[in-house]
Amino acid sequence: MTVWDRTTTSPITLEGQNIEKVDKFQYLGNYLSENGDVEVDIRARLGKASSVFQRLRPIWKCSTVKKDVKLRLYSSIVVPTGIYASETWKTTNKINKMIDVFHRRCLRSILGISWRDHITNDEVMAQAEQIALHDTVATRRRRFVGQILRLPTTRPASLALEWIPEDCRRRVGRPRRTWQDTLKEDLDTLGVDWSDARDTANDRARWRQLVARCSAQNGRN
Numbered sequence: 480m481t482v483w484d485r486t487t488t489s490p491i492t493l494e495g496q497n498i499e500k501v502d503k504f505q506y507l508g509n510y511l512s513e514n515g516d517v518e519v520d521i522r523a524r525l526g527k528a529s530s531v532f533q534r535l536r537p538i539w540k541c542s543t544v545k546k547d548v549k550l551r552l553y554s555s556i557v558v559p560t561g562i563y564a565s566e567t568w569k570t571t572n573k574i575n576k577m578i579d580v581f582h583r584r585c586l587r588s589i590l591g592i593s594w595r596d597h598i599t600n601d602e603v604m605a606q607a608e609q610i611a612l613h614d615t616v617a618t619r620r621r622r623f624v625g626q627i628l629r630l631p632t633t634r635p636a637s638l639a640l641e642w643i644p645e646d647c648r649r650r651v652g653r654p655r656r657t658w659q660d661t662l663k664e665d666l667d668t669l670g671v672d673w674s675d676a677r678d679t680a681n682d683r684a685r686w687r688q689l690v691a692r693c694s695a696q697n698g699r700n
Contacts, residue, residue, distance in 0.1 A: 528561030566623035628680035
């Protein structure tokens with residue numbers, strides 16, 4: 480079988496059949512793109528969450544259902560749909576804005592707040608007693624990182640933390656941000672040096688405390 484990279488022009492064949500070359504494809508519910516652009520998957524996820532949200536609109540509009548019940552339903556059904564597998568998302572300002580805008584739009588709809596009411600985003604979050612969705616994603620990712628760091632160093636997921644492609648050529652222009660960059664930022668936020676990361680993660684109680692402390696700080700923002 481042909482080993483394919485971006486310079487390969489010959490088709491990949493499997494059992495005599497040519498495999499179609501595509502820019503992205505869906506695998507186990509996630510979208511994988513040729514250039515590793517996670518935004519493709521995030522847009523698809525938010526699209527699915529928006530569809531779920533719309534199907535529940537009769538509940539959001541029902542005056543006999545209490546606000547706290549609506550918010551619990553939203554947090555237990557819509558949010559998990561939108562941030563499924565978010566532990567593997569890299570972080571950028573654009574991505575954070577994308578998921579936070581979706582989150583606030585849903586909360587405004589549940590609370591019956593129109594843009595014409597001139598209520599700020601901070602007031603909306605306070606009324607809903609919610610934190611920014613990108614902070615929720617960050618907490619999930621930091622817990623996930625602890626699990627990966629505790630794996631044996633021979634496991635593929637553990638090796639991926641420091642993996643650099645062979646014969647990797649630096650692309651022209653600004654380097655593309657990676658999940659490893661997000662990992663390093665998370666460790667800085669937790670106050671953990673990379674050299675001590677695995678030892679710290681192996682102390683499960685300490686790692687949970689570090690993650691919880693960051694989550695509490697996010698809740699106060």
